Amino acid sequence: MNKLSKRLEKVADYVKADSKIIDIGCDHGLLSIFLANKYPKIKIIASDINENALNSAIQNIQNSHLEKRIDTRLGKGLEVVNPEEINTVVIAGMGSNTIVGILKYAKDKLSHVDTIIVQSNTDLYFLRKNITMLGYYIEDETLVEEKDIIYTIIKFVKGRKRYNYKELYFGPVLLASKDSLFKKKMQKEYKTIQMILKNIDKGHYFYRLKLKRNARLLKEVISTN
Numbered sequence: 001m002n003k004l005s006k007r008l009e010k011v012a013d014y015v016k017a018d019s020k021i022i023d024i025g026c027d028h029g030l031l032s033i034f035l036a037n038k039y040p041k042i043k044i045i046a047s048d049i050n051e052n053a054l055n056s057a058i059q060n061i062q063n064s065h066l067e068k069r070i071d072t073r074l075g076k077g078l079e080v081v082n083p084e085e086i087n088t089v090v091i092a093g094m095g096s097n098t099i100v101g102i103l104k105y106a107k108d109k110l111s112h113v114d115t116i117i118v119q120s121n122t123d124l125y126f127l128r129k130n131i132t133m134l135g136y137y138i139e140d141e142t143l144v145e146e147k148d149i150i151y152t153i154i155k156f157v158k159g160r161k162r163y164n165y166k167e168l169y170f171g172p173v174l175l176a177s178k179d180s181l182f183k184k185k186m187q188k189e190y191k192t193i194q195m196i197l198k199n200i201d202k203g204h205y206f207y208r209l210k211l212k213r214n215a216r217l218l219k220e221v222i223s224t225n
C-alpha cells in the first residue's frame with residue numbers, strides 16, 4: 001500500500017475521530033483507508049465519478065481488509081449520499097471551480113454537515129468566498145510543501161464570519177501567522193502575477209486590474225513581518 005502523502009496527512013489531521021465523512025474524489029482510496037485504520041469509530045463513504053478510480057479504491061480497500069468499514073459509491077459529488085449519512089465533507093486534489101460546484105449545487109445535502117475540509121491549488125479567493133457564503137467559516141488552514149509544490153488545506157466549520165478581500169485572498173489564519181512557507185508561496189505567486197501582467201493582452205482591462213490589485217497586496221504582505 002502506498003504511503004499517504006504529506007498533503008493528505010494534513011487533510012486527515014482535520015478529520016475528527018467520530019465523524020461521518022464522505023471523501024469525494026477518493027481516487028485510489030488512500031485517505032479513506034488511512035482514516036479507517038486510524039479511527040475505529042469513523043464512518044466513511046469513499047466516492048468517485050470515475051469508475052476506474054473507484055475500482056482502484058475498492059481493490060485497495062479489500063487488500064486492507066476494510067470493506068466492512070468503508071462504503072464505496074460511484075457518482076458525481078454529493079449526489080451519492082443522503083444528507084443524514086454525513087457530517088463532514090472532504091474534497092482534495094480538485095480545482096476550486098469543481099469543489100464549489102459540488103457544494104453549491106447540492107446544498108440540500110449539506111443539512112447535517114458541520115465540517116468541510118478542502119485542498120485545492122487554484123483560485124483560493126473564489127473557494128473561500130463561496131464556501132463562507134454557504135454558511136461556513138474558516139476554523140483553520142495550513143500549508144504543506146511537497147515536491148516543490150505548496151498546497152493549501154482549509155477546514156471550514158458551520159457558522160458565519162465576515163471576511164474582507166485580503167483575508168479571502170490570503171486566508172485569514174495564514175495571514176495572521178505569515179510563516180516562512182506562507183511567504184515563500186506568496187513570493188512565487190507574486191512572480192507568476194508579474195509574468196502574466198507582462199504577457200497579457202492590453203485588452204483584458206478588468207483582469208489586469210485584479211492582477212495589479214493582488215500584486216500590490218502580495219508585495220505589501222511579503223515585505224512586512
Ligand SMILES: C[S@@+](CC[C@H](N)C(=O)[O-])C[C@H]1O[C@@H](n2cnc3c(N)ncnc32)[C@H](O)[C@@H]1O
Pocket residue numbers: 008024025026027028047048049050053075076077091092093094098102
Ligand atoms: C486529482 S484526483 C485527487 C484524488 C485524491 N482526493 C487526492 O487528493 O489525492 C481527483 C479525483 O476526483 C475525481 N472527481 C472529479 N470530479 C468529481 C466529481 N464531481 N465527483 C466525484 N469525483 C470527482 C476524479 O475522478 C479523480 O479521481
